[in-house]
Every structure is written in C-alpha cells, then in structure tokens.
Amino acid sequence: MAIDAATVRKVARLARIAEPEEKLDQLATELSGILNWIEQLNEVDTDGVEPMTTAVHTTLPMRDDVVTDGGDPARVLGNAPKSANNFFVVPKVVE
Amino acid sequence: MSELTGLTLKAALEGMAKGDFSSEEITKAHLAAIEASRPLNAYVVETPEKAIQMAQASDARRARGEAGPLEGAPLGIKDLFCTKGVQSTAGSMILRGFEPAYESTVTSQLWRDGGVMLGKLNMDEFAMGSSNETSAWGPVANPWRARGSNANLTPGGSSGGSAAAVAADLCLGATATDTGGSIRQPAAFTGTVGIKPTYGRCSRWGIVAFASSLDQAGPMARTVEDTALLLTSMSGHDPKDSTSLPIEVPDFASFCGKSVKGLRIGIPKEYRVDGMPPEIEKLWEQGIAWLKDAGCEIVEVSLPHTKYALPAYYIIAPAEASSNLARYDGMRYGLRVDGANLTETYEQTRAQGFGAEVKRRILIGTYVLSAGYYDAYYLKALKVRRRIADDFDQAWKTCDALLTPTAPSAAFALGEKSDDPVAMYLNDIFTVTVNLAGLPGMSVPAGVDAGGLPLGLQLIGRNLDEGTLFSLGSAIEKAADFRAKPQKWW
Helix, strand or coil, X not given: CCCCHHHHHHHHXXXXXXXXXXXXXXXXXXXXXXXXXXXXHHHCCCCCCCCCCCCCCXXXXXXXXXXXXXXXXXXXXXXXXXXXXXXECCCCCCC | CHHHHCCCHHHHHHHHHHCCCCHHHHHHHHHHHHHCCHHHCCEEXXXXXXXXXXXXXXXXXXXXXXXXXXXXXXXXEECCECECCECCCCCCHHHCCCCCCCCCHHHHHHHHCCCEEEEEECCCHHHCCCCCCCCCCCCCCCCCCCCCCCCCECCXXXXXXXXXXXXXXXXXXXXXXXXXXXXXXXXXXXXXXXXXXXXXXXXXXXXXXXXXXXXXXXXXXCCHHHHHHHHHHHECCCCCCCCCCCCCCCCHHHHCCCCCCCCEEEEEHHHCCCCCCHHHHHHHXXXXXXXXXXXXXXXXXXXXXXXXXXXXXXXXXXXXXXXXXXXXXXXXXXXXXXXXXXXXXXXXXXXXXXXHHHHHHHHHHHHHHCCCCHHHHHHHHHHHHHHHHHHHHHXXXXXXXXXXXXXXXXXXXXXXXXXXXXXXXXXXXXXXXXXXXXXXXXXXXXXXXXXXXXXXXXXXXXXXXHHHHHHHHHHHHHHHCCCCCCCCCC
C-alpha cells in the first residue's frame, strides 16, 4: 500500500517527531518502498495460526507487591534536563 | 606489549593465573592499543582510569586467592549496556551525556567474575543498522581491508564497535547484542566469533531496549572457547527481567572440543538464495565437508517460510521500537529541545535527537500499529512469526543443528548501501529467522574471499542447546584453522 505525504504527516504527529513539510514526500516514497516489500507476507496462509508474541515458553512470574527501591531523588534526577526542588521541571501542560 | 593484546582470553587468564603478567599490565597494554586505534572509531568512550583501578583491584583479589572466572580480563562493552557513572548513549544523540545511576545485569556479572572495563564500543543508533553507519558518533572502520585497497569497509552492525575491537586486538572479548543479526553479521565481517544465545539466557535489564521480544545479549571474541567463557558469566536468571529464564547456566566451555560424531546437521535448502556469491556457496560446501569429516551426518531440511522472515521482522521490530522509544520525551533524561508548548517540545526533541534510520523505523512501527492497520500488518507478522518458529520445530525432528552462511556477502564499503534501506536490511537474511524463533545462533570465521576478507559460517541450535553449538563451533574452528589477521593500517 502506498503511503502519501498526508499519512506521513499524521504518523509523524502520532510518533511526536517533527518532520518538515519539504521532507514528507521523500519519506512517503521511502516508507512506501519498505511497506511494498513487506506486502509479500500476504502470500502466507495464516488461517487459524496463533500470533506469536514471545519466544519464551513460560508464564510470567508473580512477585511480592512490595517496595524494593526508592527514596533517592538525587539519583532519579541525576540525568534530568531540568529539575528543581527534587522535581522534574516540565513545560506547562494545562492552560 | 603487543604480545599481551594478541592473546586469547583463555591464554590471558592462564598467564595471569601463572603470574606471568598482572591484570594491570595487560590492561595497560590494551589501553595503549586503544589510544593508537582512534582511526577505527571503535570506542566511543575510553575509561582508562576506571580500567586501571579495576585491574589493580583485580590483582589484589587474585593475591588474596579470590580470583573469579574472568579475573583481570580487559573487556569492551557495547554502548547499549548501561554502565554506572559512564556515559551510555546507545549510539544516539538523544542520550548524549546520559550517565546511568545503575549497572546492567550482564555487565555487573562480568565485573562480579573479575572482568575489567576498557570503555564503551560504538554501534548503530539504538542497534538499528547493519553497517554501523547510523551511529551518531560516526561509523566504525573495519580493521580488515581488501587486498591492495585503501577503502574503508564496514565492520557490520549493529555491534560494529565490538567486532572491530575484538578483530584489532583492542580487548580480549566484548559484549554485544543481537536483535536480527547484530552479533553474527559483524562477527562474520571481521573474522571473529559471536554467539547470540537462546532468548532469555541473558537478562535484558539495563540494556537499552530496541525490540524487546527479539533483543538478546551475547559475547564476541577471537575463539569459540573465549565466547563460551564470556557467555557463562553473562547468562543466568535475573528477577528484574521477567523474560530471563530461571534455569541453571551450564559451563559452556566444557562443550568446546567435545566430539560431534553422530550429530545430525541440517542444511536448509531455502538458504540457497539467488545471487549468493560463489565464494559463500563454496565456503558452505566446505563447512559441510568439515562436519562430515568430524563424523556428523548431513541431512537436507526445509524451512519453507524463510523468505518471509525479514518482512515480518520489519513489522515486529519497528512496532516494538516505536513503543520502546516513546520514553525519549526530553523530560527525565537525555536531550531536551524546548518548543512553544509540550507537544512541540516532544516533537523537536525527538526530531533532533534521533537519526534518520531510527525515525524511519519509529514511523513504520507507529504506522503498522495505528488504527486500521494493526490486523493487516502487526497481527499478520506475528502469525508469520509462528510459522517460522514452527518450521524450526519441524526441522528438529530430523536434525540436531543447522549449518548456513552467516551473511550473504563479505564486508562491503562504507556508504555502499546506505541509500537503500531494503538492500541494507537484506544483510540479515540468514540471521533474522533465529531471533524470531528465539533460538541460539553462532558465527564462526571459516575462510576468506578472493580479496582476503573474512567470511563466516552460522550454526543454529535448538532452544537452550548452546552446548551443541560450542562443540560444533570448535570443530569448524579446528578444521578451518582460521589464523588470518587484519594488517594494521590504523
């Protein structure tokens, strides 16, 4: 299926990546090329096949619901682009 | 000094145990070699002070009689592994300056066993690439060059720094990771040994995530036995990774050199792809002959869905990546580029922080997971993945392991395939099936092409049967007697 510039714009928005208008056509061509190559999967008969989500043949283990770590804001904030008073500083969300 | 850097891991461990040299001496020899190797661009961070400190501590442990299995061995660490207090960027601008407050489980086990960290190794950005050209820190040059040529070749990817460092004697062994072939293809391109173990052998905790259902850590080194020693340390259950398997870790080195007589080796006929260079075809035939001579029985097998593995992978891996990489939002760590509002801050941060290939894969992943396309693409790919895994289950009824080429070519020139994503993706045609099925796979250097460039053979094993791969790998290693080394030009 061919992807057009409008679809790229929408997907880039969903992915929160700013793509300049002048790049959309080129990206559409690239992504269409990849998706056209992927289309060959339609040749495979997958009727009644269970989707495979993991290669691990065990069920996920349960653990005790207890606090094992924490109380160390300096470590948590050590790589923050902006922080103040033991909090991350983020742009205003609510107008 | 050069004798100390050219040793195998095994010989180095023996040398230190006998007191022929100390960890500090062999570590310093490697640090000097690294300093002289910068044209290769294999290391993105060198940690000489930390290395000497760790080596001295190691020598002190040995003096106290507390030597671990890797005591004193200087190792390189792929930049995908978080290392406490040492910049860990996954080859990406978006993580420039990121110094984790914690150590990945795999590296912490290497240090527990006595390993010494030399530095962080270059890689494709977020492990997305087959040539190391997507690294934000520039490509790695392969230590190997074609005979009579000065052109820089790719060391493969994504673990290109690990492969180059091992091939150029810049460490005794290195950690790497493999999501679609990122250990095995670079091993083949650099004449080194690499193994991707069964999914779940190694904890993924503290390894920057690319595609979580496929990512697996593994070692690269110059001999099969060296990779076995490293994998034994790297493996084991970790409660912090719910997909790490709660099972015993065998002493993998004990399988090296064991007889392979009577083992049934499957040759998958679908791996004879169109346009395969005759040299690779010949090498494969040679590998079959070697294993026959060693007493193996050769059987033809069929893996009918092989050709669909790459297209399925290029839905599943980008889908998982688009979800995993959503965490890079510029709020808690990494790059932040301020915009007029929150959404713009996200968009600008990610636009400037991610490289072109990473963005391309995030867009593909977002697209195949978006409303209206989920069933047609993502669910379809998961069903094809099951078909591919079923193919292997069928094959195991008549054979114990598979032998294939590792990659469809020898190392190619930097820049040669970077304009055509699909041509680049085809590098992983022989390796990616193994990740989808979760199986162990190993690449062993087996010969050189007409230009003198190394070529590798791949062994694929049953779930959790790395042991058989180590036995077969050492049989091929012995028969191939691969001793070629890259000629030093850097």
